[in-house]
Amino acid sequence: MRPLRHLGRDEQGAAIIELALCAPILAALVMGASDLGLAYSRKLALEQGAQRAVEKVMQTTQLATVQTTIADEVALQAGVNASQVTVTFPKYCDGRRLPDKGRDADGFAIGSCEAGEKASHYIQVDVHEEYDPLFPTIPIGVKLANGNYLVTASAGMRTK
Numbered sequence: 001m002r003p004l005r006h007l008g009r010d011e012q013g014a015a016i017i018e019l020a021l022c023a024p025i026l027a028a029l030v031m032g033a034s035d036l037g038l039a040y041s042r043k044l045a046l047e048q049g050a051q052r053a054v055e056k057v058m059q060t061t062q063l064a065t066v067q068t069t070i071a072d073e074v075a076l077q078a079g080v081n082a083s084q085v086t087v088t089f090p091k092y093c094d095g096r097r098l099p100d101k102g103r104d105a106d107g108f109a110i111g112s113c114e115a116g117e118k119a120s121h122y123i124q125v126d127v128h129e130e131y132d133p134l135f136p137t138i139p140i141g142v143k144l145a146n147g148n149y150l151v152t153a154s155a156g157m158r159t160k
Contacts, residue, residue, distance in 0.1 A: 031135045039131050039141065039151060046153035049078025050085075050125040054157045066123075074127055078153075086126045089159075093117040124156045 053073035071085040091098045093113035101110050113119045130148040131141075142150040 035133045035135050038134065039149065042129065042131055043151050043153055046078045046080070046127045046129060046151065047155060049074045049076075049080070050127050050153055050155035052077045053085075054123055054125055054155050070123070070125060074125060078127060078129075080127060080129050084128055088124045088126075090122050090124055092120045092122065121159045122156050123159055124154065126152065126154045128152045 053070045056069075056073055067087040068082075070087045071082040074080070074085045075082040088100070090100070091111060094117045096117075098111040098113075129151050130144060130146075131151045132148050136147055144150055
């Protein structure tokens, strides 16, 4: 009976038990932080590629359309396929976006503003990519059917 009472008061090894309980939680936090950091880094790279492409819109050559030039530039800068890039030319009337009913000769949305409204034209670049996480059990955004996550980025510029 005496050894059992001695064992009940023994505190050796308590730190090991506490570590065994806390280590999985700490490991999950570190893994989640690293996956979030990598996904955010990829999003920033996509945004930077889109922004650089919008900045180069004035350097469009006669060999391609504005949309093709921007999509190719985003693909080059962000390391994605041009098919993952969408270039649109929305038109706004006093902050209200006009519905997309087609394009005029310059590529901008067709439609007119009401009397007294000021029209503004934009170039909008949207990029999307699938991100394959290091630790797929940690949710970091919109999960796709194949287990990857969708990373999107946008950039825009007012043209007139």
